[in-house]
Amino acid sequence: MKIRPRLLIVGLMLAAVSALSIPSTTLPTPTSPISGMKPGTSGLRKKTREWMSPNYLPNFVQSILDVALTSPTASSSPSYSILIAGDGRYYNNEAIQTIVKILAGNNVPNILIPKFGVMSTPSVSSLIRSQSNCVGGIVLTASHNPGGIDDDFGIKYNEARGQPADENFTNQVYEKTKTIREFKIVSGGEEVVDLEAEAGTSVVVGGTRVTIIDPFEVYVDCLMKSFDFGVLKKFVSDPRVSITFDGMHGAGGPFASKILGEILGVEELMRCESKVDFGGIHPDPNLSYAKDLVELMGMKPDGTASKDKSSKFTLGAANDGDGDRNMICGKGIFVTPSDSLAIIADRCRCIPQFKDGLKGVARSMPSSAAVDVVAERNGVECFVTPTGWKFFGNLMDSEEAFNKKSYSPFLCGEESFGTGSDHIREKDGLWAVLAWISILADANEGNDGDLVEVRDVVERHWKKYGRHFYARYDYEACESEAAEELMDGLRGLIGEVGGGGGGEIQFENCEEFEYTDPVDGSFSGKQGMILNFTMKSTGDSARAVFRLSGTGSSGATIRLYLEQYDGKNWDGSAPERLKGLGEEAVRISKLRELTGREKPTVIT
Ligand SMILES: *[C@@H]1O[C@H](CO)[C@@H](O)[C@H](O)[C@H]1NC(C)=O
Ligand SMILES: *[C@@H]1O[C@H](CO)[C@@H](O)[C@H](O)[C@H]1NC(C)=O
Ligand SMILES: *[C@@H]1O[C@H](CO)[C@@H](O)[C@H](O)[C@H]1NC(C)=O
Numbered sequence: 001m002k003i004r005p006r007l008l009i010v011g012l013m014l015a016a017v018s019a020l021s022i023p024s025t026t027l028p029t030p031t032s033p034i035s036g037m038k039p040g041t042s043g044l045r046k047k048t049r050e051w052m053s054p055n056y057l058p059n060f061v062q063s064i065l066d067v068a069l070t071s072p073t074a075s076s077s078p079s080y081s082i083l084i085a086g087d088g089r090y091y092n093n094e095a096i097q098t099i100v101k102i103l104a105g106n107n108v109p110n111i112l113i114p115k116f117g118v119m120s121t122p123s124v125s126s127l128i129r130s131q132s133n134c135v136g137g138i139v140l141t142a143s144h145n146p147g148g149i150d151d152d153f154g155i156k157y158n159e160a161r162g163q164p165a166d167e168n169f170t171n172q173v174y175e176k177t178k179t180i181r182e183f184k185i186v187s188g189g190e191e192v193v194d195l196e197a198e199a200g201t202s203v204v205v206g207g208t209r210v211t212i213i214d215p216f217e218v219y220v221d222c223l224m225k226s227f228d229f230g231v232l233k234k235f236v237s238d239p240r241v242s243i244t245f246d247g248m249h250g251a252g253g254p255f256a257s258k259i260l261g262e263i264l265g266v267e268e269l270m271r272c273e274s275k276v277d278f279g280g281i282h283p284d285p286n287l288s289y290a291k292d293l294v295e296l297m298g299m300k301p302d303g304t305a306s307k308d309k310s311s312k313f314t315l316g317a318a319n320d321g322d323g324d325r326n327m328i329c330g331k332g333i334f335v336t337p338s339d340s341l342a343i344i345a346d347r348c349r350c351i352p353q354f355k356d357g358l359k360g361v362a363r364s365m366p367s368s369a370a371v372d373v374v375a376e377r378n379g380v381e382c383f384v385t386p387t388g389w390k391f392f393g394n395l396m397d398s399e400e401a402f403n404k405k406s407y408s409p410f411l412c413g414e415e416s417f418g419t420g421s422d423h424i425r426e427k428d429g430l431w432a433v434l435a436w437i438s439i440l441a442d443a444n445e446g447n448d449g450d451l452v453e454v455r456d457v458v459e460r461h462w463k464k465y466g467r468h469f470y471a472r473y474d475y476e477a478c479e480s481e482a483a484e485e486l487m488d489g490l491r492g493l494i495g496e497v498g499g500g501g502g503g504e505i506q507f508e509n510c511e512e513f514e515y516t517d518p519v520d521g522s523f524s525g526k527q528g529m530i531l532n533f534t535m536k537s538t539g540d541s542a543r544a545v546f547r548l549s550g551t552g553s554s555g556a557t558i559r560l561y562l563e564q565y566d567g568k569n570w571d572g573s574a575p576e577r578l579k580g581l582g583e584e585a586v587r588i589s590k591l592r593e594l595t596g597r598e599k600p601t602v603i604t
Helices: 007-015 048-052 056-068 072-076 094-106 121-130 167-179 217-226 229-236 254-263 291-296 335-344 372-378 387-398 398-402 429-443 454-465 480-491 579-589 591-595
Strands: 019-022 026-030 042-045 081-088 110-114 134-140 152-158 181-187 202-205 208-213 243-246 268-269 315-319 326-330 334-335 360-364 380-387 408-412 420-423 468-476 504-510 529-535 541-549 555-567
Touching: 026 094, 042 048, 042 315, 048 056, 048 152, 048 372, 056 094, 056 134, 056 152, 056 167, 056 181, 056 291, 072 134, 081 121, 081 579, 094 110, 094 134, 094 181, 094 202, 094 208, 121 217, 121 291, 152 167, 167 591, 181 254, 181 268, 181 429, 208 454, 217 254, 217 429, 229 429, 243 254, 243 291, 254 315, 254 429, 254 579, 291 315, 291 326, 291 360, 315 429, 326 429, 334 335, 334 454, 334 468, 335 360, 335 372, 335 408, 335 420, 335 429, 335 454, 360 372, 360 387, 372 387, 372 454, 380 387, 387 398, 387 408, 387 420, 420 429, 468 480, 468 591, 480 541, 480 555, 480 579, 504 579, 529 579, 541 579, 555 579, 555 591, 579 591
Parallel strands: 019 202, 081 110, 081 134, 110 208, 243 268, 243 315, 360 380, 360 408
Antiparallel strands: 026 181, 042 152, 134 152, 202 208, 315 326, 326 334, 408 420, 468 555, 504 529, 529 541, 541 555
8 A cells, every 4th residue: 555654744743852841650540340342343432421430441352452552553563553533522631641641651652632632533534644653543532422521432443554453353452351461551640731822832751752643634645635625616616506504513523624614715614613512512514403504405304395485506415423424405405425425426527536537436225226327327336335435445445455357436425324435444524525516617617507406416326327215214112122023023034926916016036135344255144135026016125124233222223224215206295105115024024013103203
C-alpha cells in the first residue's frame, strides 16, 4: 500500500524538541478482570457511568494495547504513533487524559491528539492512513447513541489502514480483558495534556511525546483529492442554489463548518457545534431525529412531499454523532440511502476520484438492489456483503492482501445511512454530501434556466433503471424466543417452491444469506432470511428480508426490509406501494401469531 507520510506533521513533531516535559514514573497498578468487555463490530459501548467506574477504562485500554503493540508497524518502527480522538461526547476529554497516561505507561513513543480532542470517524481513518508509522487510533465514540453521564460512551480501535479492528483483533482484546492483572499508568496529576493548545504543540509525558494536531488538515486534503472543490464552490455560489446541513451537534459538525461553511461557502449550517450531549438528541440522521431538516425541506414527517409547504433549499443533508452516516434530501424528497448509492454509482464520472469509472461496488445485503442494476448495466463488479463496514474494507484492500485484482475505485453503502469509498476505510458522511453537490453541479452544467433539482435527478434515475420501492419495518423489543421461532419457521421454507396462490404477489422461494469473505476467507452465517416474490401482473421481482438485531435480555428487534422493483411505474410513495408485500411477508412468517404485534414500532 502506498501511503505518503505526512511531512508536515512529522516535521512539527521534530520541530517541537523543546517541548515541556512532565516528569513522571510508571506505576504498574494491580487490577482484576471486569466481565462483559466483549467489543462488537464498532467497539465496546457501555453506559458512561460504567466507563467511569474504577479500573474500567484502564482495563480496556491496556487490553487493546496488549494486542495492538504486537502489530508489525509497532514492532518495526521505533517512533510509531497512536492517535487518540473522540466524538466529543460526555467524558471524552477526561478519558483522553487517562488514555494518554496509560499509553505513556506502556512506552508508546508518540501520541497524536486533535486540538479539542474531537474528530469525526472518517477524519480519524484518513489521518491514520496518512501516517506511515501510525499503528492505529483509539476512538472514543458510541456513534449515534445519545451522550451524557446517564447515556452511552464507547471505545473502538482502528488499525493501521484506518479500518475498524477486525474480529480477530477484538477477540484477542476480549481474551485479554478476561485475564488482566495489572495496567501500566504514569503518575502526573489529572490533566497531563492541554487539549486547547495550538496544533504542533508537544508535551513529553514520561518517555512519550504527545503532539496536538490540526484535526482538519489531512482530511480536507483527502477530500480535495476526491472532489473538484472549484466546481463545488461555483455551484454553491450560484444564486439559484441554497444548501443546508444538520450536524446534530456531533463530531462531524466542526468538519462541516470547515469544509461546507468556510471552504465552500454554504451558509445555512445547523447544529454544527459539537456538544457533550448532542443537544439532548439521538444524533441519528433519520426522518424522526432530523425532523427540523425534514420540515425545512418541505416534507411531511414520513418523508413524502408536503402539499402546502415548499422549500427554498436545493439540498438538505445531515450527519450523525461521529460524522460517518449521512441523510440526503431535496425539495420535498428524501433520497433513500440505497437510491443514493445507485445514483452516485450511475453518475460517478462527475466525481474526479471516479473519473475513469468504477471497478467495484458493494452494498450490504438488506440494502435495495438499486445499485446492482446500475453495476450490471455498466459492467462493474457488484458485491453483496453482510452488514458491517469491514466487509467493504476487505474488498477495497483485496489487491494488497492477496495479489488479486484491484476493485479500486470502489463505491459502497448500506441502507442504514452509510455511504463511502476507498478514499478511507470507514463510511463518510461529508463525502456523501460532497458527492451529491458534485452530482447537482454536473446535472446543472451549462444550464441557465430552472435548476435541475434533487427530485429530477432521482426521477431520471428511476426512469433509466426502474425504481426499487423500499421500506423497513422495525418490531422493537419482541420476545427473543418468539423472534427465534419466527426465523426457524422461515428456515423451514427453504427449498419449498412457490404456491403463492392466485394473488398479485407470488411467493417464489426463500434462502438464508451467508457470506464467505473472498479476501480473508472468514465465514458469516445466519445473516438474514430472504423471501423472493414475483409481481404477477408485471413479472417484476420483490423481496422481503427478515433479520434479528440485539437479541438479549431486553428482547429482540425484528427488522423486515421490503423491496419491490418496478421497471415502468415509479409513481407513488414507498409505504403505500409496499403495503401488500408487507402483509404477505407478515402472513408467511406468522409474525402476528408469534409476537402478538399488529403493527411495526417504526416504519422507515
Ligand atoms: C489473528 O491475529 C494473530 C496475531 O496478530 C495472527 O497471528 C493471526 O494470523 C490472525 N488470524 C487471522 C485469521 O487473521
Ligand atoms: C432470490 O432472488 C435473488 C435475486 O433475484 C436470487 O439471486 C436468489 O437466488 C433467489 N433465491 C432463491 C432461493 O432462488
Ligand atoms: C431514528 O433513529 C432513532 C434513534 O436511533 C430510532 O429510535 C428511530 O426508530 C429512528 N426512526 C426512524 C423513522 O427510522
